[in-house]
Amino acid sequence: MATEALASMFESYVTQLDHALPEFLSFLFDVDVVVLDPSVLLDLSARGRTELVQDLQARSRPGGIHVLLPTCKAIGPDALRSLYPGWSREEDTRRRRRTPESRRQEGLVLCKPLCPPDTA
Helix, strand or coil: CCCCCCHHHCCCCCCCCCCCCCHHHCCCCCEEEEEECHHHHCCCCHHHHHHHHHHHHHHEEEEEEEEECCCCCCCCHHHHHHHCCCCEECCCCCCCCCCCCCCCCCCEEEECCCCCHHHC
């Protein structure tokens, strides 16, 4: 952001997500981008994962982006796709064809709908 002269228009928070969002993030709403490392979800129950992701979704503004990193072999980004009903998947137009042997796990970029499903 500093390189692009956008630092004054950008705020970021990096936090360790143990079992719930830390209290110091309780004020944080209208988030544009969430980057989630799925490995932070390993110690959570299925219900805890769902609650955490839903909380992050609620904090995201319409049109917001969630980036699910490909850093965890136990919980891949595609395994979390079911927690994002109604969100659209952003495709990378620059993807190159790869052979199955050279294919590495890819992240997932999801976009929150601009309108709630009941008003579309």
